[in-house]
Amino acid sequence: MSWARGDLVVHREIAWGRPWVAIPEFVVEDTDDLLLTFIAPGARFGYLDGPWPTENGLHPWYPKPHWEGHGVLIAQRPGDPYAVWHFWEGGHRRFASWYLNLQEPLRRSAIGYDTQDYELDIVVQPDGQWLFKDDEKMEARIAQGRYSVDEVVSIREVGRQLGDMLDAKATWWDPALATWEPDPAWIAPQLPSGWETAPPAIAKT
Numbered sequence: 001m002s003w004a005r006g007d008l009v010v011h012r013e014i015a016w017g018r019p020w021v022a023i024p025e026f027v028v029e030d031t032d033d034l035l036l037t038f039i040a041p042g043a044r045f046g047y048l049d050g051p052w053p054t055e056n057g058l059h060p061w062y063p064k065p066h067w068e069g070h071g072v073l074i075a076q077r078p079g080d081p082y083a084v085w086h087f088w089e090g091g092h093r094r095f096a097s098w099y100l101n102l103q104e105p106l107r108r109s110a111i112g113y114d115t116q117d118y119e120l121d122i123v124v125q126p127d128g129q130w131l132f133k134d135d136e137k138m139e140a141r142i143a144q145g146r147y148s149v150d151e152v153v154s155i156r157e158v159g160r161q162l163g164d165m166l167d168a169k170a171t172w173w174d175p176a177l178a179t180w181e182p183d184p185a186w187i188a189p190q191l192p193s194g195w196e197t198a199p200p201a202i203a204k205t
Contacts, residue, residue: 001108002030002031003027003030004027004030005027005028005029006026006027006183006186007026007027008024008025008026008027008189008192009024009025009026009027009037009111009112009113010022010023010024010025010109010111010112010113010191010192010195010198011023011024011025011037011039011074011112011113011114011115012109012112012113012114012115012195012200013059013114013115013116013117014114014115014116014200014201015052015116015146016052016053017200018048018200019046019048019114019195019196019200020047020048020050020052020059021045021046021047021048021059021061021062022045022046022047022191022195022196023039023043023045023046023067024043024044024189024190024191024192025037025038025039025040025043025074025112025189026038026040026182026183026186026189028073028180032078033077033078034075034076034077035074035075035076035077035078035106035113036073036074036075036177037073037074038071038072038073038074038182038186039067039071039072039074040067040071040182040186040187040188040189041067041068041069041070041071041187041188042066042067042187042188042189043066043067043071043188043189044065044066044188044189044190044191045061045064045065045066045067045191046191046195046196047059047061047062047063048196053144053145053146054144054146055144066188069088069089070087070088070089070093071088071182071186072085072086072087073085073086073177073180073182074086074101075173075177076106077172078105078106079105080105081102081103081104081105081118081158082100082101082102082103082118082158082162083100083101083103083106083115084098084099084100084101084173085098085099085100085101086098086099086177086178086180087099095126095178095179096126097123097124097125097126098123098124098173099121099122099123099124100121100122100123100124100162101117101121102117102118102119102120102121102122102155102158102159102162103115103116103117103118104116104118107200107201108201109198109199109200109201110198110199111192111194111195111198113201114200114201118155118158119134119137119138119141119146119147119155120132120133120134120135120138120155120156120158120159121133121134122159122162122163122166124166126178128166128169130163130166132159132163135156135159138152138155138156139152
C-alpha cells in the first residue's frame, strides 16, 4: 500500500490499545524507503476521552484544537524508532530546527499510520548542535505506568545511538528539506469520520 502526493492520511498515536490523539497529514512522498508527510497550519486534532495515565488524565496537547504556526514536515523510514520533524518560524518562515521524535516504528493502517511517542526527543539546531528534550520526565512516566524501567532503558539507548549519529555527522535525511515549501492549498485539513474506531495497525512496515 502506498499513497500519492496530496493524499490525506491520519497519523494516530496509539496508547494502551487505542488512539489518544489523531492528526490529519498530507502525503508529500511515499516510497519503500521513506515517508514524508506534512502537518499543515490549522490541521484539526482529534482526542479520545481518558482517563489516561498522565498528570491530568488527558493527552498532553489537550485541549489545543489544531496545529499553529507554519506546519511541520515529517520524514520517517520504515523500522526506525524515530521520525525527523522539520520546524520553521517567523514571518519569513525561517528554518528553526530538526526535531528527532523518538517513537514506535510507524505501522500503516487502513486510514493512515499508527505509532506511539516515546516522550524523549532530540532538538537539532541548523548548525548541527543538539540537545535532549524531556529526558527528566522519564522517571515520572515509569511512576505513572506509561513505561516500564526496561522500556525507559531501551528508549534512552535509542537516544544515545542518535546522539552518536549526530556527533558523527552521519544523518541520512536530505538537508535541502529545510528549504521545502508546502502546496499553498494544504491548509486546515479535517479528520475523516471514523478515525476513532478504525482498527489499530498491527503489522510493522
